[in-house]
Amino acid sequence: MANEVQPGIEPPPPSGTPASGTPALSLTGASKTFGPVVALADGTIDLRAGEIHALVGENGAGKSTLVKILAGVHAPDGGDFEVGGVGVSFKTPADSKAAGVSVIYQEPTLFPDLTVAENIFIGRQPRNRAGLINRGEMRRMARDLFTTLGVPIDPDRIAEGLSIADQQIIEIAKAISLDAKVLVMDEPTAALSGVEVDRLFGVARGLRDKGAGILFISHRFEEVFALCDRITVMRDGRYIGVHNTADVTVPQIVKEMVGRELGALFPKVDAPVGETVLSVEGLTRLGTFRDISFEVKAGEIVALAGLVGAGRTEVVRAVFGIDRYDSGSVTLHGKALAPHNPQAAITAGIGFVPEDRRKQGLVMDLSVAKNATLTLRKALARFGLISGNRERRTAEDWSSRLQVKTGSQDYAVSTLSGGNQQKVVLAKWLATEPTLLIVDEPTRGIDVGTKSEVHRLLSDLAGRGIAIIMVSSELPEVLGMADRILVMHEGRITAELPRAEATAERVMSAATSSLEGAL
């Protein structure tokens, strides 16, 4: 059996490598303000060559701003910045890259119209003697990179339509091909599943052993503790402290991050299970998923677990009506739901919080209030005109219930941190008072504090009789939150486990069923 296949968990690296390396990058007392918002008050990081260094902190702790300073996107207002012992001040991302700093962002930044190979090599494509781009060579180099990473991606396909996991891998290939001395990974594992995380960690350790300094930002403590040599903690835009991983425990780090003790991480409470809300019968989309049947009852949280690419997101997109399906049926409250019609799904009482909030969940340039009430325009309108006051009141109500941290309801959503953006998406859907809520990776890229808030919220909603489908790649989340777990593998449901029977081993073996006997 494949019980050995565990997601993202490996024994800590042999200590001894850290603490002795030369400084690869150091930032001391960096600050950055945007108008009235202080994004970073004291950004401090001391990254050495040959170490993997974790940067942890809650949403809005200033991690993303710090990363953007390292990347040359923002120039700090103050503070000292050195790379390889030499003082630097980056004006553009090109400066940062030229200094040997490579950044893999939380949200991939690829060119959708260009091929995968060109996405990796744009600006430094291999050239022949005439100075023209040698596409054969470029393709070969890309394929070699993917071979090293152990990922079969066609270098000639265009980047449009790639999954987030594949986009991340292309970003990583890009950074590796740049032979960066400093690699900053801003939550690279957020969209990867166990196997891919293990592979990434292997690559990261290889780069470290070759002398690169790696800054690793993650909300998953098991990863931080498995991978990193030292941990820097930030809170409210300030540097709090740095520790050798071997000398601290998770509760200590969490305490420093949030400045308070946290309750249980996964507070799903049992709710009375009511009538069947959703029933899906033999749903099939050729080439994507086949023969998917399941039910969700009121008050129940059903998790869709499985590896990235197993077809979970595709199933819920089809249920909600974003994608077409080839056969099968979706029934809500005993009535057939029209296929390929999200408007009908919303009217029937389904809410859908997508995986990629930047692209599908939010209008980044609109204000918090407008985003939060986007789904409610009809209800808020009087005589066909939307009342700004009612919009603001409704938005404030939900924002405060979800504790969205924003200076004003009028700020553009793009100015918020990732976790707060996710809260706005949730607010937007909860305001429609759905009877079925679909959440796809609800806590991807969200810090511990917000994560448990989101979990408590989902549990609370289930308690009020809402049926919830939760797609999640995080095993502890699935095990802690779900009343029932459907495990998908390669487009099929391979297991259905009630909470009492669910264990990490059973979920993983169903998620990787074709791997039985491997390893």
Next chain:
Amino acid sequence: MSIDTARPPVHTDHGGPLHAVRGFFRSREIPVAGALIALVIITTVINPRFLSPQSVKDLMLNATIVIILAVGQALVIITENVDLSIGSILGLVAFGTGTLFNAWPGVPIPLVFLGGMLFGAVLGAINGFLVTAAKVPALVITLGTMYIFRGILTSWAGSKQYFSGDNPKAFGNLSVDVFLGIPIITIVAIVVVIAVGIFMHSVRAGRDLYAIGSDRDAARLFGIAVGPRVLAAFVASGALTGLAGVLYTSRYNSVGALTGSGLELDVVAAVVVGGVAISGGTGTVFGAAIGAVLLSTITSSLTATRVDKFWQQAFVGMLILAAIIVDRAVSVRNARKLRVSESRDV
């Protein structure tokens, strides 16, 4: 078995001639070229004189100016911008060329071309500078400069016109003489298409333009010099428009205050019909050039088949819509193909 089986298999048959053939048939230029060939065949069946040597020469001469303008416009549109001032730029350069010959009849012809391209480049640089510095959409900026440049030309030219008879004979002959059956100015256009085509396909700076049009923010993050590249695209478009302006003076009977007005939309239409997405990032200058030939050939072929002139513009309009619909259908089909071919057997 290995871990990799958990991920979808991909084709391994890429590389080599098969790959090239597949890429060729998937390209956006094929439907446009097919439409052009069909148009020529149908017109010739109805009116066999359509392919007489003189008629073919006229087709080439008529297409020349638009081809060069379309290549320049394609550079700009690929970066997700647009240049609506090219009709006015062409007018200014054409009238300037007439003025130059009038004031200095013995001016060396290469110098005239150089001067015209430089003049166009300066005007293009004004556009490019405003677009990159003011961060206002190019549509608005170049709409403004379109009127400004036209206003300058109108006050400069007044009611004055220069006629081809006033120009040196050698200059006018560029649009008359042929080499291997192809008019000299058309050869210039072909050289421009090939040179810019190679630049866009195989030079890093050319690929940067695609990257910028595909996702400007990503390009900036990647360290591509977005501003200078966009500025350069406008300068190149201006210089090519300048070249077209000089050739216009050689080709046509007179130049004056109204020369080139309205041309910008014909050119944008040619580029879009040729498969360059108005949203940037895709398409080629070869496609834009074929689009230009198609649009100028339609006019001739509707005349040759005695279709009412009123229908000609409507026909061009339908072609633009058809091009966009075909383009959309192709991309949807490709997306579906990718989905099926990259999925595992489920």
